[in-house]
Amino acid sequence: MASVLLLLLPAACLQGGNSAGSNRGNTFGVNQPERLSGVQGGSIEIPFFFYFPWELAKDPQMRILWKWQRFHGEFIYNSSSGFIHEHFKDRLILNWTQPQTSGVLRIFDLKEKDQTVYFCRICLKTTKGMEIFQSINGTQLTITPRKHFPGQSFRTTMQSPSIITSAVTTAGLEDTEDQRNPSVVNLGATVGVVVATAVLITPVYVMLIFLWWKKRPAD
Structure with missing residues (x-):
């Protein structure tokens, strides 16, 4: 009965319990950010x-439930049963453990339809019975379409500069792998020229010496 009466309380009365300046020793409420935004995908x-003023039972049986679209909208999550709305299948996780009084709802792979209002509802057992209350205004979630830039698909298929540089360097090493050191090659070429010159010049000098020896006056 207490649960039904609590849900039928005027919104203004419940809003007082959500006010940051109110005396939380005598009030209850759920605090959520008014607005959040995310990117599609x-x-x-x-x-x-x-927060709440009541004394919890030995087994408080705390439950966290989430609704979307409006205050009395559909449930999308139930911590006790593990229920997850079909629209959020494999995309929703609640980071909360009893008896914590705070937590985080995570939604993955955001879709355009996710743009709506989300309300957190609390269920807990006190020494006087079960109490149920939820956020009044909820959190307005705005989804921004993912931007596509010209040439993005081309850039994503290109190799990074470091990979390209590495490939070029490797190719250069492979092409010159069997080549000698440039300085050694130059030295070999120089020696070859000198030897070839000596081979060509030596017979000429030998012939000149022979002719000179033949023409010299006899003693």
């Missing part, structure tokens, strides 16, 4: 924090 985190 990316992920988003919706943090939440809740």
Whole structure:
């Protein structure tokens, strides 16, 4: 009965419990960011924090539930049963453990339809019975389309400069692998020229010496 009456309380009354300046010793509420934005295909985190004045039962049976689109909208998550809305299958994780009073809802692979309002609802058992309350305004999530830049697909298929440089360097090494050191090659060429010159000049000098010896006056 207490749970039904609590949900039927006027929004203004519940809003007072969500006010940061109110006396939390006598109030209850759920704090969420008013607005968040994410990029299509990316992920988003919706943090939440809740507070209450009641004494918890030995087994508080805390549950975190999430709704979307409006205050009395569909449930998309239930921490106790593990229920996840079909639209968020494999895309939603709640980072929270009882008896923590804060946590984070993570939504992955954001889609255009995810752009709506999200409400966190708290269920817990006190010494006086079960209590249920949720955020009044929720969190408005805005999804921004992923931008595509001209030539993006071409750039993603190109090799990085370091890889290209490495390939060129390697090719150069392979081409010159069997070649001698340039300085050694130059030295060999020089020696070859000198030897060839000596081979050509030596017979001439020998012939000149022979002719000179033949023409010299006899003693």
